[in-house]
Amino acid sequence: MVKKGLWILFATFALLIGLYPMIYFLIDRKFGLLNSKSVELLSNTFWNIGFYTHIIFGGIALLIGWTQFSSKMRNRRMALHRKVGKVYVVAVLLSALAGIYIGFFATGGWISSAGFICLGIIWFYTTLKAYLHIKEGEVEKHQKMMVYSYAACFAAVTLRIWLPILTIIYGDFSKAYLVVAWLCWVPNLVVGYLITRKAANQ
Numbered sequence: 211m212v213k214k215g216l217w218i219l220f221a222t223f224a225l226l227i228g229l230y231p232m233i234y235f236l237i238d239r240k241f242g243l244l245n246s247k248s249v250e251l252l253s254n255t256f257w258n259i260g261f262y263t264h265i266i267f268g269g270i271a272l273l274i275g276w277t278q279f280s281s282k283m284r285n286r287r288m289a290l291h292r293k294v295g296k297v298y299v300v301a302v303l304l305s306a307l308a309g310i311y312i313g314f315f316a317t318g319g320w321i322s323s324a325g326f327i328c329l330g331i332i333w334f335y336t337t338l339k340a341y342l343h344i345k346e347g348e349v350e351k352h353q354k355m356m357v358y359s360y361a362a363c364f365a366a367v368t369l370r371i372w373l374p375i376l377t378i379i380y381g382d383f384s385k386a387y388l389v390v391a392w393l394c395w396v397p398n399l400v401v402g403y404l405i406t407r408k409a410a411n412q
Contacts, residue, residue: 221276223367228273230366231265246317246383257315263308268366271301275360299341302359306334318388325391332399333362354406361402362395369394 244252251257275298277283284291310330316322340355372393376386 224272224276224364227367227370228269228271230370231269234262234265243317246387247315251315257312260308260311264305264312266305267301268305268309268363271298271305271363272366274298274301275363278356279360295344299337302337302363303334306330306337309333316387316391318384318391321388322391325395329362329365329395332395333359336362350410353409357402357406358399361398364398365395368398 274294278291278295278298307330310327313323313326313330316326336355336358340352340359343349343352343355369390373386373390376389376393377383380386380389
């Protein structure tokens with residue numbers, strides 16, 4: 211019962227935050243994280259291409275990625291699992307590359323930039339490795355890398371959980387952002403490691 215409840219919560223967060231980028235197309239985009247960006251940056255064409263590539267394809271990856279961990283789907287609809295997986299891989303690679311680029315302009319300077327750039331590199335690497343492993347028929351290695359890939363992807367969710375909490379604790383958005391640039395994904399990878407280790411021992 212608890213496991214089912216956690217799965218529902220996990221899927222709900224993934225769907226809600228996966229759809230979150232739509233807000234930028236429905237209302238004035240000068241809200242949330244963009245409030246901390248300069249007018250010059252917001253008018254920069256290359257930054258805008260990077261930003262929208264990141265949020266659109268990142269949203270798609272978050273929306274569909276969680277379904278890949280459903281054993282029922284894999285067992286009953288393997289063809290669908292593969293098709294969704296290919297969409298996920300393409301979406302991640304594009305979003306991760308764009309994320310690495312816009313990471314250089316992260317609010318808070320080099321500390322937050324380093325955090326988001328590392329996240330983008332890890333997300334790109336684990337996803338690409340997962341794809342290459344399954345191409346070679348190495349299913350267990352593929353599954354392991356996919357766990358790490360989606361753990362990195364889920365940083366979009368954990369960032370939005372941690373940021374308001376840290377802002378309240380520090381009383382300062384900028385300080386909170388420096389911490390969340392790392393806190394949004396490092397614990398996720400630790401959880402991913404525990405999940406893969408448990409699976410290996412079963």
